[in-house]
Amino acid sequence: MTITQPDLSVFETLESEVRSYCRGWPTVFDRAQGSKMYDEDGHEYLDFFAGAGSLNYGHNNPVLKRALIDYLERDGVVHGLDMSTTAKRAFLETFQETVLRPRDLPYKVMFPGPTGTNAVESALKLARKVKGRESIVSFTNAFHGMSLGSLAVTGNAFKRAGAGIPLVHGTPMPFDNYLDGRTPDFIWFERLLEDSGSGLNQPAAVIVETVQGEGGINVARTEWLRKLADVCKRWDMLLIVDDIQMGCGRTGGFFSFEEAGIVPDIVTVSKSISGYGLPMSLCLFKPELDVWEPGEHNGTFRGNNPAFVTAAAALSAYWADGEMEKQTLAxxxxxxxxxxxxxxxxxxxxxxxxxxxxxxxxxxxxxxHASKIARRAFDLGLLVETSGPESEVVKLLPALTITPEELDEGLRILARAIRETV
Incomplete structure (x- = not known):
């Protein structure tokens, strides 16, 4: 692909140095549809990034776009905080009928602020409120968000350092296979719990990703997750599953923990729950945990009604018959x-x-090599990112709606990029 030098001057002079993705993809994107993005010069890119997992149904999905345009054209409520609206009701009813009830999940639904880290903050706050304890256990290489509470349970040293203050009340434990199978699962964790001299305060909760996305695509075994759920139950700790990137069908089932057959006490959901890339997040929890006082956790943008509209449309279109899970696994x-x-x-x-x-x-x-491969893939017309503590992993996150032909094309480009790089 021949790429002319784009005009990036306004971004480089006015925008903060904190920007990151744009440095690896130095072009100016203009439009997108399905699994393809186009820059302002008309160059086409196959997208294996999908908005960091917030576009599971592709860019500008026509079904969701139609629902959104119809809602806006009739002057549907856009901003509603936590007021009751027809859009919110439609989402809640659809979510209950297509997701919760078929899986026999009893969860109450909370709308915190619109981002994933908002959902995590509300989950941590709720767990501490319910148990009356401050300590939270997380895992090595975890990533849960960039606000202070979420950073305290995040493993990455670079991201943690950005807080500028001590990050407290979080204790990391080894994720599945972190010790290469040399010790039994949770032997260290349980020894600390049973020893009053260990220095570990009794935790309120354990927070875990079933697949660590930012941590390097570290996949927890189903038996490890089941053992973790058992440890939490025996030691009176709540189990929080962070399903922000791996939920909404990314691993096959709507929730990534379904395969393990566990029912977490609290689940955080964001990214692709709106289906269209609109900001939205959920904190789901068992009814007996709903001890909030009215307004005890709130946010100006927790009622993103356009996101409710596209979320309901996505659930109706893709999760009513079970075909999406089969397609994703294939x-x-x-x-x-x-x-x-x-x-x-x-x-x-x-x-x-x-x-x-x-x-x-x-x-x-x-x-x-991973960063060089991602850059060469970009030159060849493929968008991929890297992950892991040293950005050593080439990460593939295509839309769930990608066609087999598009997927094959992207994989061929990736293979070429690797061949030409290493």
């Missing part, structure tokens, strides 16, 4: 076969591949 097998072939072609440059559904990571033996 597309995942397609990716896995490509990863297997790449690993075989480059045994010295690649360490391993791992994933579930339509989230996959390829770990490189030389960390900076």
């Amino acid at each position: 597309r995942g097998e397609q990716v896995e076969q490509a990863m297997k072939a790449i690993r075989a072609e480059h045994p010295d440059a690649t360490r391993e591949y791992r994933g579930r559904g339509l989230v996959w990571g390829l770990e490189m033996t030389t960390p900076d």
